[in-house]
Amino acid sequence: MSMDFFLTTMRQLLAGLPLTLNLGILSLFGGGCLALLLNLMRVTRTGNAVASGYVFLFRGSPLLIQIFMIYYGLATFGFVRHSFLWPFFREPYWCGLLALILNDAAYTSEILRGGLRAVPKGAVEAARVSGMTWPTVLRRVILPIAFRQALPAYSSEVISMLKATALVSTITLMEVTGLARALVSETWRAVEIFLCAAAIYLALSLIVTQATAWLERRLSPWQFEGNR
Amino acid sequence: MQPAISVKNLRKRFGDNEVLRGIDMAAQDGEVITLIGASGSGKSTLLRSIPFLEIPDSGSITVGDDHLAPTGGHLSRREEVVARRMRGHLGFVFQGFNLWPHRTVLENVIEAPIHVQKRPRAECIEEAVALLDKVGLSEKRDAWPAHLSGGQQQRVAIARALAQRPRAILFDEPTSALDPELVGEVLKVIRALAEDGRTMVIVTHEMGFAREVSSRTIFLNQGIIEEEGTPDQVFGNPVSDRCRAFVSGHFDRNR
Numbered sequence: 001m002s003m004d005f006f007l008t009t010m011r012q013l014l015a016g017l018p019l020t021l022n023l024g025i026l027s028l029f030g031g032g033c034l035a036l037l038l039n040l041m042r043v044t045r046t047g048n049a050v051a052s053g054y055v056f057l058f059r060g061s062p063l064l065i066q067i068f069m070i071y072y073g074l075a076t077f078g079f080v081r082h083s084f085l086w087p088f089f090r091e092p093y094w095c096g097l098l099a100l101i102l103n104d105a106a107y108t109s110e111i112l113r114g115g116l117r118a119v120p121k122g123a124v125e126a127a128r129v130s131g132m133t134w135p136t137v138l139r140r141v142i143l144p145i146a147f148r149q150a151l152p153a154y155s156s157e158v159i160s161m162l163k164a165t166a167l168v169s170t171i172t173l174m175e176v177t178g179l180a181r182a183l184v185s186e187t188w189r190a191v192e193i194f195l196c197a198a199a200i201y202l203a204l205s206l207i208v209t210q211a212t213a214w215l216e217r218r219l220s221p222w223q224f225e226g227n228r
Numbered sequence: 229m230q231p232a233i234s235v236k237n238l239r240k241r242f243g244d245n246e247v248l249r250g251i252d253m254a255a256q257d258g259e260v261i262t263l264i265g266a267s268g269s270g271k272s273t274l275l276r277s278i279p280f281l282e283i284p285d286s287g288s289i290t291v292g293d294d295h296l297a298p299t300g301g302h303l304s305r306r307e308e309v310v311a312r313r314m315r316g317h318l319g320f321v322f323q324g325f326n327l328w329p330h331r332t333v334l335e336n337v338i339e340a341p342i343h344v345q346k347r348p349r350a351e352c353i354e355e356a357v358a359l360l361d362k363v364g365l366s367e368k369r370d371a372w373p374a375h376l377s378g379g380q381q382q383r384v385a386i387a388r389a390l391a392q393r394p395r396a397i398l399f400d401e402p403t404s405a406l407d408p409e410l411v412g413e414v415l416k417v418i419r420a421l422a423e424d425g426r427t428m429v430i431v432t433h434e435m436g437f438a439r440e441v442s443s444r445t446i447f448l449n450q451g452i453i454e455e456e457g458t459p460d461q462v463f464g465n466p467v468s469d470r471c472r473a474f475v476s477g478h479f480d481r482n483r
Contacts, residue, residue: 122326126385129279130340130392131316140343144330220330222372 005189009196012183016176017200023097023165023175028158030097031104038109039116051109058106064167066103071095071171096168104161111157115150116142148220155212159205166201176200231290232257232396232427233278233318238287240273240301247273248284249451255396255429260422262438262459263431265448266474271431274448275400278429279318280311291317292395316344319389319397323404325381327373333360333384334369337391345392352391359387363417379410383417396427403434435478439463447471 038054041047058066074080074089088094119142127141169178180197184190217224231254240248247270255261263271276282278289280296280303288297291314298307327336337356341347360366363383373381382402389397402418403411415437421428422441432438438445438459445462447455447470455462455471463479466472 120326120329122322122324123328125281126320126322126326126328126388129281129315129318129320130388131312131344132340133312136343140339141328145328148330222329222374225372225375 005192006196009183009193010200013176013179013193013196013200016174016179019173019175020162020165020200020204023100023168023173024158024162026097027100027104027165028108028161030101031108031161034101034105035108035112038105039112042113055106055110058103059110063099063103063164064170067096067099067167067171070099092168092171092173096165096171096173100161100164100168103164104157107157107160108154111150111153112146114153115146115148118149119145148216151212151216151219155208158208158212162204162208163201229257230292231255232259232292233429234290235274235278236288236290238274238277238284238289240270240277240282240284247451248277248287251287251448251451251453253446253453255427257395257427258425259427259444260442261429262442262445263429263448264433264435264438264445264462264474265454268450269448270451271448272400275398275429275431278398279315279320281320289314316392317395319392319394321382321385321389321397321399321402323401325373325378325385325405327381327384327388329373332370332372333365333376336373336384337388340388341391356387356391359390360384362390362420363387364413377410378406379413382406382414386414386417386421390421396429397421399428399430399432401431401433403432433478435463435475447474449474 038051041051070089071092074095080086080089123141123145124137127137132140165175166177169175169181172178174182176197180193183193187193233253233255235251235253238248238251238253239246249270251270251274253261253274263275265271273282277284278291280289280298283298283301283303285301286297286299288295290296294310294314294317296303296307296310296314298304303311328339331339334353334356337359338349338352341352341355342349357366357369360369363386365380365383365387368376368380368384373384376384386397386402399418403414406414411434415434418428418430419437419441430438430442440459442459445457445459446453447462447466447468449468449470455466455468462471463475466475
């Protein structure tokens with residue numbers, strides 16, 4: 001691969017980076033909120049069943065099929081086409097984003113559930129006995145501890161989601177992988193172009209890894225510092 | 229003057245096991261009450277019922293001006309509000325310390341004053357520093373709980389309880405989870421609180437300490453108060469056979 005071709009390709013692929021980041025960040029945000037909701041639901045028996053069913057469905061089926069179901073499947077229903085939501089479901093962007101959010105929520109809710117289970121019972125009792133209301137206990141004690149416990153597993157989910165955005169290229173979205181596919185069909189230089197695309201994802205995952213390592217040290221310094 | 233804590237006809241069962249079978253107890257301001265008894269006698273459940281960490285099946289609890297008589301083993305939303313107010317007037321020290329691992333020593337102590345009592349931060353910090361000094365840990369204010377010994381963690385927990393400015397402090401076997409060489413430093417702090425005239429209810433297996441520090445000792449057996457009186461009475465000249473057997477067994481073991 002000539003340096004010239006490499007630079008041109010990179011420049012063309014990086015044009016898709018804003019969309020990749022946009023989809024990645026928004027789906028992590030939306031998925032995170034939904035995951036928190038799914039865990040709060042688990043306090044009641046029916047809520048727990050609904051949350052478990054949700055996780056089973058969206059973790060158990062391929063993301064690619066979820067994307068197709070939302071993009072092609074919803075349009076087959078007349079009531080969707082005639083509803084106020086149609087302007088959204090007509091757009092590949094919103095369909096892709098929705099699929100990513102729903103999928104991410106299933107995984108994130110399981111990661112968060114693990115974190116919540118690791119919160120020491122005694123820490124919660126101490127908070128309750130100090131006179132805190134439940135929302136305060138949640139905000140000041142349960143979630144901060146659960147988040148710290150969940151962080152290592154969550155960093156994998158972040159990387160996984162950034163890579164998963166590649167799948168929306170199948171519904172015409174021109175993020176990094178979408179642009180790479182288009183370039184390949186123009187130039188037939190598949191290996192070089194896909195390697196360039198992979199390099200972009202690798203760089204992103206390196207940033208995420210470094211950032212979470214930094215955050216872990218910042219949030220749980222007692223696990224890293226020695227005794228003072 | 230009404231008592232700081234008053235418990236009337238308290239009953240609690242876990243499944244088939246009736247743990248508390250009608251307990252009446254009151255702690256006047258300035259009193260130090262020790263609760264002793266074999267494991268399973270109900271003393272921890274009784275202590276945990278006072279701030280409603282266990283919710284009694286029947287009976288009533290009064291802390292200061294607040295009074296609750298829950299039925300059916302749960303609290304209604306309105307009762308929960310009263311229970312929270314009662315908890316705010318009590319400090320609680322757990323067997324396992326239960327410090328918040330993600331907060332430093334100082335942050336543990338100022339948490340409830342700031343986020344429950346809504347007092348100004350600067351004032352809370354000033355008071356917390358004084359309390360840490362009192363339990364001998366002022367140089368550890370920025371340390372993490374995970375870096376402290378059990379005895380130090382328990383002393384922080386005592387400072388945390390004091391920071392709420394409680395009317396009474398409840399201790400649930402405060403030295404049972406400690407290595408033997410660390411028991412003394414915690415008992416010393418509790419002894420100092422007794423000398424300050426703090427109102428305390430202490431569940432303990434440290435009989436020598438109980439005898440020395442309490443103004444009144446209660447011996448629980450199978451969910452009822454079997455013997456009650458001054459420590460000299462309960463330890464020196466108990467009326468009930470079971471109490472005599474329990475007390476002499478303990479002192480023999482320690483000898």
